[in-house]
Amino acid sequence: MSVIKGFVFDAFGTLLDISSIDQKLVWEFGNKGIELGTTWRSKQLEYSWLCQIMERYQPFSHITRAALQYALNKCAIEVDDRKVTDLANIYGQLPAFEDVAPTLQFLAQRYQLAVLSNGDSRMLQEALSFNKLHDQFDFVLSADEVEQFKPSPKIYELAVEKLEVTKEEIAFVSSNAWDATGAKNFGFRVFWINRKHLPFEQLGVEPDLVLGQLQDLTTNEDIAPF
Amino acid sequence: MSVIKGFVFDAFGTLLDISSIDQKLVWEFGNKGIELGTTWRSKQLEYSWLCQIMERYQPFSHITRAALQYALNKCAIEVDDRKVTDLANIYGQLPAFEDVAPTLQFLAQRYQLAVLSNGDSRMLQEALSFNKLHDQFDFVLSADEVEQFKPSPKIYELAVEKLEVTKEEIAFVSSNAWDATGAKNFGFRVFWINRKHLPFEQLGVEPDLVLGQLQDLTTNEDIAPF
Numbered sequence: 064m065s066v067i068k069g070f071v072f073d074a075f076g077t078l079l080d081i082s083s084i085d086q087k088l089v090w091e092f093g094n095k096g097i098e099l100g101t102t103w104r105s106k107q108l109e110y111s112w113l114c115q116i117m118e119r120y121q122p123f124s125h126i127t128r129a130a131l132q133y134a135l136n137k138c139a140i141e142v143d144d145r146k147v148t149d150l151a152n153i154y155g156q157l158p159a160f161e162d163v164a165p166t167l168q169f170l171a172q173r174y175q176l177a178v179l180s181n182g183d184s185r186m187l188q189e190a191l192s193f194n195k196l197h198d199q200f201d202f203v204l205s206a207d208e209v210e211q212f213k214p215s216p217k218i219y220e221l222a223v224e225k226l227e228v229t230k231e232e233i234a235f236v237s238s239n240a241w242d243a244t245g246a247k248n249f250g251f252r253v254f255w256i257n258r259k260h261l262p263f264e265q266l267g268v269e270p271d272l273v274l275g276q277l278q279d280l281t282t283n284e285d286i287a288p289f
Numbered sequence: 290m291s292v293i294k295g296f297v298f299d300a301f302g303t304l305l306d307i308s309s310i311d312q313k314l315v316w317e318f319g320n321k322g323i324e325l326g327t328t329w330r331s332k333q334l335e336y337s338w339l340c341q342i343m344e345r346y347q348p349f350s351h352i353t354r355a356a357l358q359y360a361l362n363k364c365a366i367e368v369d370d371r372k373v374t375d376l377a378n379i380y381g382q383l384p385a386f387e388d389v390a391p392t393l394q395f396l397a398q399r400y401q402l403a404v405l406s407n408g409d410s411r412m413l414q415e416a417l418s419f420n421k422l423h424d425q426f427d428f429v430l431s432a433d434e435v436e437q438f439k440p441s442p443k444i445y446e447l448a449v450e451k452l453e454v455t456k457e458e459i460a461f462v463s464s465n466a467w468d469a470t471g472a473k474n475f476g477f478r479v480f481w482i483n484r485k486h487l488p489f490e491q492l493g494v495e496p497d498l499v500l501g502q503l504q505d506l507t508t509n510e511d512i513a514p515f
Contacts, residue, residue, distance in 0.1 A: 136488035262362035265355040
């Protein structure tokens with residue numbers, strides 16, 4: 064097996080805790096906040112995939128806002144445009160999981176580190192800066208650069224080009240099972256962070272390793288050489 | 290506006306009533322049947338889109354079975370392979386909505402009629418034959434023929450080629466808002482059958498007409514010339 068030369072991380076849900084959104088929505092909208100949050104997230108993913116398939120790229124921040132508008136309509140919640148914008152901007156202020164900073168510090172001693180996200184550049188810079196994580200990465204790679212969304216092989220290819228290593232030398236880390244599936248389909252070595260004890264996708268590929276939390280990357284014996 | 294020369298219908302959810310599946314699943318698995326049905330359907334769509342984006346086509350019957358297996362895992366329901374196959378085969382025996390047969394008979398007097406579905410040929414033939422609908426259509430067009438899933442423009446193009454008309458001369462009919470969005474993005478005239486009173490997608494296109502049920506196609510004054 065190839066030696067790992069770089070770690071490439073998904074952002075939303077992997078480094079950044081999107082579950083914090085649900086708490087804010089419940090605080091704002093009571094019980095309706097739960098359905099609103101669930102619908103928003105699933106539509107956000109769905110819209111990124113539909114745009115990719117329709118060959119009609121839109122920045123992820125637009126998609127996030129459109130998905131929120133759909134979710135508000137579905138839940139019969141009426142708010143003005145300014146409020147929609149405020150809510151959508153939560154994505155720039157998501158907290159990182161607690162083990163992110165120490166894990167990145169540890170890995171940065173030995174490997175190139177990158178983020179590879181469907182988020183557009185502005186959205187990513189904002190969220191990483193909010194958590195003072197920006198300096199940890201050699202590359203912050205956005206769907207914007209290629210106008211393609213994950214799980215398209217064309218966006219995973221971006222990491223190979225920027226890090227100047229082979230796909231087998233990249234360890235791709237994601238909490239999103241569909242993203243781990245896409246990354247494995249592309250040819251990365253894939254570590255799936257399964258914090259919620261979910262089943263993996265049934266699409267004919269498996270992650271190389273399943274970890275319960277991000278900091279397991281610093282202690283797992285199967286990740287050689289440390 | 291161009292004269293309509295052909296009606297092209299989506300199959301699952303538009304002509305065929307997939308809500309009947311939920312009843313069977315509740316009968317089999319009690320309360321867990323509801324979550325199982327919801328997860329199965331959403332994963333089925335998700336897997337078709339992910340396969341499309343990953344450039345890894347699989348027939349829809351495979352995807353349907355894989356999505357069911359995921360949903361069973363998620364709901365912690367253990368059944369043997371034979372049972373999984375039996376459940377997946379429900380898709381070949383879905384009942385058509387009551388107004389389908391009379392609506393098709395009416396439209397067939399004046400227009401070419403076609404089905405255009407993500408379902409593979411065998412699955413479609415089975416479900417249409419089960420409802421004695423097969424003879425109503427001039428063309429039954431499947432994702433199989435192009436190995437592309439909706440909402441890719443490449444599969445909508447198939448209808449243009451087969452019917453030998455322009456895209457503006459085709460009225461595309463779907464109950465699935467994402468499909469209506471893809472069809473409009475491609476350039477068809479689009480009639481969205483919104484039986485469940487859902488909001489439409491927020492992806493920058495709108496259907497030409499929203500109808501509450503399929504038989505409204507036979508009476509709506511905006512659909513000229515009858």
